[in-house]
Amino acid sequence: xxxxxxxxxxxxxxxxxxxxxxxxxxxxxxxxxxxxxxxxxxxxxxxxxxxxxxxxxxxxxxxxxxxxxxx
Numbered sequence: 001x002x003x004x005x006x007x008x009x010x011x012x013x014x015x016x017x018x019x020x021x022x023x024x025x026x027x028x029x030x031x032x033x034x035x036x037x038x039x040x041x042x043x044x045x046x047x048x049x050x051x052x053x054x055x056x057x058x059x060x061x062x063x064x065x066x067x068x069x070x071x
Contacts, residue, residue, distance in 0.1 A: 002041045027055035
């Protein structure tokens with residue numbers, strides 16, 4: 001799985017306030033990212049334009065269920 005390792009200050013991700021370092025990126029715009037390389041996941045996000053739907057899971061040590069965040 002891909003993990004959020006950094007959130008740029010004043011970026012849309014930072015402003016939405018719902019993404020956290022360590023969260024797992026499970027899908028980008030409905031595309032499963034579980035078997036993708038990091039650069040490919042980054043490209044999917046960057047190529048999304050002004051709107052992106054991320055399916056986010058908690059960090060591996062968090063036993064809460066998977067949930068979806070849109071920003």
